[in-house]
Amino acid sequence: MGVEGRAGQEAYRSRVRGCLVGGAVGDALGAPVEFRSLAAIRAEHGPDGVRDLIPGADGVAVVTDDTQMTLFTAEGLIRAGVRADRGICHPPSVVHQAYLRWLATQELPGPPEQPSGWLAGQAFLYARRAPGNACLSGLAGGTMGTPEAPRNPDSKGCGAVMRSAPFGLIPWRSPEQAFDLAAECAVQTHGHPTGYLAAGVFAAIVRFLLDGHDLAGAVAATLPVLAARPGHEETTAALRAALAAAERPPSAEAVEALGGGWVAEEALAIGVYAALAAPPRAALLLSVNHSGDSDSTGSICGNLLGAEHGETALPPDWVAEIEGRGVILQVADDLAAEFTQSGQLHGDWGPHTRWKRRYPGG
Template sequence: MIDLDRAALERYRSRVRGCLIGGAVGDALGAPVEFLHSDRIRDEYGPDGLTDLVTGSDGVALVTDDTQMTLFTVDGLIRASVRADHGASHPPSTVHRAYLRWLDTQRLAAPPPDPDGWLAAQPWLYARRAPGNACLSGLGSPGMGTPEQPKNPGSKGCGTVMRSAPFGLYPHARVTAGAAFDLSAECATQTHGHPTGYLAAGAFAAIVRTLVAGEDLRAAVAVALDLLAGRTGHEETTAALRSALAAADDDPRSPDRIEHLGGAWIAEEALAIGVYCALSHPDPAEVRQALLLSVNHSGDSDSTGSVCGNLLGTWHGETALPPDWVAAVEGRGAILELADDWAMEQTQGAQLHGDHGPCTEWTRRYPA
């Protein structure tokens, strides 16, 4: 159990909730314009582009595979923590099995009769929302990708980054930024084997982990750059993050600036755009503006919105997020429930399972 006082526990919980629901809000915000050129966005939504969350007739804004995979990342990491009670836990393998449960949601119309854990029993997750080909093929082929034998060795798509914020959500007393980087990068090789693909995922996790510790975003990016410098093949990710920092120092804050950072279809560009937009509007009162900036461009808008939302939610906590958007996002109840489960597991797990706690309801939720 992590030794945090009550105020620190509440701050930590707010950052975890902010990260997961913030990513979902950014994802849902960008989803309707994901494949539209910026000119088309302005034609459809007006001269300022998209200015609000788009909801259906039921008032719900739909998320994509970005949020789906992020949630299953959390599920896998919680199970890895529960497995540690048994004396043998290999988090990459447990995360891989969680991603296979996500893959089922892309193949089945509804949860199976005997779903594996409570998350896999959520009907709203059984929806195909333009999943990436590398994620589908990497998980759909036999075996698990590893750093020594990665899946799709030529792929560096943003499917690694958009799911990797949870690797950084450990309390700072438990996991270092370097350890979060390494675990995220290793799990990214399960679908994307290009160094830029998995190193960008590692850098994102390190940034989130540093934000959890209470540092600001610029300091967090500096930590990630230091970690990248020691990794073979870091050059593209390093250059993208440096470009994001330089762009955030300049005016105007506009979608045109984003176009110079890339289309975000590849990992380092998605990370750089998310960082740039969060740094361009760093005040907690500017979260709405940052999220709108992150999706009003010609590239992979849902992924950049998701990354930006993860960063802002972790940095400022859940109460900085636009409440009207939080209220409308698909799966809000389940996302926040999962966030709370993560925070309890990481800080109070001994009271939930193991030799000193009950081994009933919690292990039914997260079978080890």
């Protein structure tokens, strides 16, 4: 993506903001009906299912581990950029440290006295809202999974996919590079080929969207990248099913036919299908009104919509009610700044700038 000049940087920032905020909107929209069957959703909310955000007790629509981990992915990538200023940097290791900071939010009652970086000091991130078992167990013990020795080698749950949009938001990485980095970080918790390849696909699709592809074109451009990877068959079949379903009128039954979203390829397929099948508000509703992992499928759909159309395409009344909106926008703006204006943020080699205190390199 060209991000040169003021106009290019502003367009890029709008897509980054849209991607992260859109994911949070979909997450919050689907969270109250996760684990519910379509029949139960319709019985409680009417024949069309959920039609609006459902605020929590404090009046905001709460987000889950999907948004939490996405934010820590973005923070890890920013800190990898800072770390690169010091010489050798291995981004998956820096992202792994970010995921360990997320893991601490699930184990502690609140921020520690001296958190590492500003994001770990945000109290709302310490809410535990049904985090995925593979994410918890994969990060436990501190040993980082690698492509050669992945954690949870039999797991292909959707927990690696739902956090991987930020890998596609690095403008100077190619879609293929975004794919590979997302997959390499996915094996830290999900070692089954479908689990990590679906994460790579998601990142590559987001990266193609930044280049100006529409979503159908981005998926089509990603399929050959996926086909070159061993073990791609399940993910390829799921994406092709999503593309075929999008040629027919949208319906909850079409979503149900793609699966429940508990596993990686199904969650990706549902998110892609919904984003293809309808305009943003209707797409988000379509992505969560089904029997299954509604917050994850909603999050993936929202990430895609925001990356394709920018932040102003999202329903503003929903955006206004999201828990932690200010923090999400700050992470988005910081990521956009890091990858377009790092030279002005990092300063000369030597003394630490305020930016490096905000995002320590490591």
